[in-house]
Amino acid sequence: DGGITQSPKYLFRKEGQNVTLSCEQNLNHDAMYWYRQDPGQGLRLIYYSQIVNDFQKGDIAEGYSVSREKKESFPLTVTSAQKNPTAFYLCASSIGTYSYEQYFGPGTRLTVT
Amino acid sequence: AQRVTQPEKLLSVFKGAPVELKCNYSYSGSPELFWYVQYSRQRLQLLLRHISRESIKGFTADLNKGETSFHLKKPFAQEEDSAMYYCALRGGSQGNLIFGKGTKLSVKP
Numbered sequence: 557d558g559g560i561t562q563s564p565k566y567l568f569r570k571e572g573q574n575v576t577l578s579c580e581q582n583l584n585h586d587a588m589y590w591y592r593q594d595p596g597q598g599l600r601l602i603y604y605s606q607i608v609n610d611f612q613k614g615d616i617a618e619g620y621s622v623s624r625e626k627k628e629s630f631p632l633t634v635t636s637a638q639k640n641p642t643a644f645y646l647c648a649s650s651i652g653t654y655s656y657e658q659y660f661g662p663g664t665r666l667t668v669t
Numbered sequence: 670a671q672r673v674t675q676p677e678k679l680l681s682v683f684k685g686a687p688v689e690l691k692c693n694y695s696y697s698g699s700p701e702l703f704w705y706v707q708y709s710r711q712r713l714q715l716l717l718r719h720i721s722r723e724s725i726k727g728f729t730a731d732l733n734k735g736e737t738s739f740h741l742k743k744p745f746a747q748e749e750d751s752a753m754y755y756c757a758l759r760g761g762s763q764g765n766l767i768f769g770k771g772t773k774l775s776v777k778p
């Protein structure tokens with residue numbers, strides 16, 4: 557089954573804990589992205605990566621960190637420094653950052669209490 | 670500043686009625702615009718892009734540079750069109766997509 561997978565679908569954490577969200581793709585895409593989706597806010601870019609071992613901050617990177625050690629994987633860590641971490645997180649990939657289409661994963665809903 | 674504005678959070682129409690989802694953008698260069706759609710319990714996916722000038726599922730969108738708009742239109746709405754629609758602009762230093770806040774379309778029987 558090709559595409560982008562995100563796990564888990566639902567994630568619960570206590571405040572003050574770091575948590576890592578998984579994103580894997582087998583589309584052989586170079587570029588990968590993390591977005592945060594909040595009601596009424598649309599999609600906001602957290603981090604993106606154009607190629608392995610490289611990533612750039614998006615519009616709302618504070619309190620988040622990423623790594624890109626493999627082409628297929630782009631995990632996102634939500635740190636305790638993120639003031640409002642409860643949200644729906646979407647991962648996406650594209651052939652390159654200038655590709656006209658991004659392919660999205662099913663998302664992970666993170667709840668921090 | 671590069672920005673995408675979707676003025677309507679919710680648009681409700683009856684089946685068979687025309688529908689127009691509004692999108693305005695702010696961009697200094699030559700814009701590249703897209704519509705993405707998210708049906709209930711499905712992934713966000715590309716619906717159409719202005720360059721292709723195609724009709725997908727009966728939807729069309731024309732880029733109006735004078736009015737800086739890229740409204741999504743369909744002459745006869747169907748119940749299966751009910752979804753969240755996002756307008757997106759290719760911008761940013763690396764060509765990233767800038768998304769609007771989305772419009773929820775509800776088509777009533």
